Amino acid sequence: MLYSVKMRSSLGGTHGKGGRHISGAERIVSEDLVDETVISMMRRAREHERGCADFIQVKVEEVPDAAVSYCLMLPLYQIDTSEKSEGHRAAEAELIRAGVSPLAARRGIASLEALEDSMRGAIVMDAETGERLDGRGERGVRCSNMDSADTAEYEAKMRGKGLGGDHPREALVLASKVAHGPGTVAELCWSDDPDYVTGYVGSPLHGYGRITVMKDKGDPVGGRVFFVKHGTDVALYEDYMQNQTVLVRLSNET
Structure with missing residues (x-):
């Protein structure tokens, strides 16, 4: 049996209402790993770069087998950049290469640059017109309920690429689910x-493009944009992102 384990934490709010977002995490694990996973998430919230959380919420739920779907992991490639402006130019080029219009690509980058604080979810943007479609303001649309199908194999693969740690592992799993969404053209994130300045552009066409510098060190604001095909059913798209449980496989044989 599988279990969903989710954590969210904040600082300076009352019972999690308001305050500054510190950290969030989620895993889908077997029953024997639930306790270990909860402890790891609690430690992460208390020792995070953004501060020590004074509100931590952990939620554990059983995941029925029938609720799980699978997708393949995106292939990974890297674009080396040395400063934020260079990273943004590389991201714009990758978005356009993936099928996003130049106008929408620029609007997506500008939308994240204009954030005063990090969003909990993503902006959903028309990949052709650059119009924001989700209407959720600072909350955005969260991509949730996903993990690797074989954690040990996946983490060994990431270490082999020199990409150990939570950031790359979680980002590639999330990007793989997003890329398989009903209407996704591309994703932009930093x-x-x-202290983590790396970001990426993910797409069904080209995979996960890791861009080494996408923001200035010390900047505590980040976010993501989901670019979707013109005419995408936004309600269906949001339901997939927030509610569909997806396990990411390394190959069709996994």
Whole structure:
């Protein structure tokens, strides 16, 4: 039996209402790993780069087998950049290469640059017109309920690429689910962790393009944009992102 384990944490709010977002995490694990996973998430919330959380919420739920779907992991490639402006130019080029219009690509980058604080979810943007479609303001649309199908194999593969740690592991799993969404053209993201300056552009066509510098070190604001095909059913898209449980496989044989 599988279990969904989710954590969210904040600082300065009352019972999680308001305050500054510190950290969030989620895993889908077997029953024997639930306790270990909860402890790891609690430690992460208390020792995070963004601060020590004074509100931590952990939620554990059973996941029925019938609720799980699978997708393949995106192939990974890297674009080396040395400063934020260079990273943004590389991201714009990758978005356009994936099928996003130049106008929408620029609007997506500008939307994240304009954020005063990090969003909990993503902006959903028309990949042709650059119009924001989700209407969720600062909340955005969360991509949730996903993990690797074989954690040990996946983590060994990431370490072999020199990409150990939570950031790359979680980002590639999330990007793989997003890319398989009903209408996804591309995704743009950079982290809200002050010391993690790497971001990415993900797409069904080209995979996960890791861009080494996408923001200034020390900047605590990050976010993501989901670019979707013109005419996408946004309600269906949001339901997939927020509710569909997806396990990411390394290959069709996994």
